[in-house]
Amino acid sequence: MIREIVAALSSLAALVALESGTGVALELLKHKWAQHPELLAILPALMDFRGNVALAHSSRATTAQHLGDDRAMVDSTVATTIACLIVPPFIAFAVHEMYGGNLEELAAVAVLTMLAVASVVTPFTVAVVKASVRLGLDPDHVAPALTTSLSDILTVVFTFLIAGVIIS
Amino acid sequence: MRLPFDTRNVLRILRSVLVVSILMAVLSSYSGSYLATYEKKLENTPGLAALLPVMMAAIGAAASAYGSRLSTDLHLGRPSVIRALKDASAQFLALIIVLGAYAEVISLVFASGKPGLVVLALKTTSCAYAVAAGLATASVVGAVKAGVNPDDVVGPLVTTVTDAVTIILSLLFAP
Numbered sequence: 601m602i603r604e605i606v607a608a609l610s611s612l613a614a615l616v617a618l619e620s621g622t623g624v625a626l627e628l629l630k631h632k633w634a635q636h637p638e639l640l641a642i643l644p645a646l647m648d649f650r651g652n653v654a655l656a657h658s659s660r661a662t663t664a665q666h667l668g669d670d671r672a673m674v675d676s677t678v679a680t681t682i683a684c685l686i687v688p689p690f691i692a693f694a695v696h697e698m699y700g701g702n703l704e705e706l707a708a709v710a711v712l713t714m715l716a717v718a719s720v721v722t723p724f725t726v727a728v729v730k731a732s733v734r735l736g737l738d739p740d741h742v743a744p745a746l747t748t749s750l751s752d753i754l755t756v757v758f759t760f761l762i763a764g765v766i767i768s
Numbered sequence: 769m770r771l772p773f774d775t776r777n778v779l780r781i782l783r784s785v786l787v788v789s790i791l792m793a794v795l796s797s798y799s800g801s802y803l804a805t806y807e808k809k810l811e812n813t814p815g816l817a818a819l820l821p822v823m824m825a826a827i828g829a830a831a832s833a834y835g836s837r838l839s840t841d842l843h844l845g846r847p848s849v850i851r852a853l854k855d856a857s858a859q860f861l862a863l864i865i866v867l868g869a870y871a872e873v874i875s876l877v878f879a880s881g882k883p884g885l886v887v888l889a890l891k892t893t894s895c896a897y898a899v900a901a902g903l904a905t906a907s908v909v910g911a912v913k914a915g916v917n918p919d920d921v922v923g924p925l926v927t928t929v930t931d932a933v934t935i936i937l938s939l940l941f942a943p
Binding site: 601604605607608609611612613615616619620622623624626627630633634637638640641642643644645647648649651652653655656660671672674675676678679680682683686687690691694695698699748749752756 | 785790794810815821825833854855857859865866874923
């Protein structure tokens with residue numbers, strides 16, 4: 601039992617350390633979402649979607665690396681980028697229906713945020729997978745935590761940065 | 769012109785990603801809308817915004833890890849109630865220690881060390897993890913009975929529902 605608790609403690613402590621950046625960013629951006637609560641409404645869905653996509657991409661990229669199949673890694677990168685174009689308008693529509701806000705503005709913020717995050721995180725994932733192998737680490741243990749945490753932080757920051765330009 | 773990627777493979781990946789992503793996005797939009805409706809509570813409780821995403825990520829990860837181990841045990845044909853209870857309890861104890869410590873730090877930085885944030889974190893974590901672990905158990909057993917690989921279902925389902933439950937409970941418990 602002690603061994604299980606120690607194992608869970610170490611992985612959760614690392615996760616909390618990585619995710620604390622997202623929490624602190626959200627706390628520091630309070631004044632921005634107080635003026636536009638619709639951004640707060642869209643944030644969990646964007647973070648959840650980006651996290652799921654990042655996790656799936658990192659999983660496919662590590663499998664491709666293990667199999668030595670670089671083309672499969674490129675396929676996954678292309679599919680991830682296309683998904684980031686298709687899903688955000690659905691998120692904007694769902695938030696608009698459930699909470700409100702300007703649909704066009706929400707859709708623009710959602711699409712541009714996801715594309716901006718994808719443009720950083722997708723190549724980062726491939727780089728982490730390749731670097732892990734070179735350093736003799738198992739990418740399955742390294743890539744998922746790093747890419748999902750980076751996705752969360754960047755989603756919060758980019759949402760407010762892009763909304764600052766688009767929403768008057 | 770030869771494309772640098774395999775179109776059929778890209779379409780296959782998109783088919784598997786899009787359905788789950790859109791369904792989960794609609795579920796998450798509900799919790800986001802709830803969060804925005806009670807935005808004043810979040811704004812008026814110093815440190816809660818810093819605590820919330822971390823609680824969501826950690827509780828989801830702990831319940832998913834428990835679900836993943838349960839799924840492995842079922843795949844290997846060695847299900848054990850005792851082992852499942854031990855795994856669930858180990859994840860719970862670790863969660864309480866890590867999130868309690870994080871809430872204490874956030875309270876010192878953003879809320880002048882008031883104990884309310886730590887109590888809120890512990891209450892929310894306990895209740896949300898109970899729901900998440902119950903859902904993980906039900907979804908693993910349900911997926912096996914339905915002939916679906918639980919590894920494909922449990923992660924997205926547990927993390928999305930856990931996010932919603934954590935948001936709702938933390939706003940209910942906030943002063």
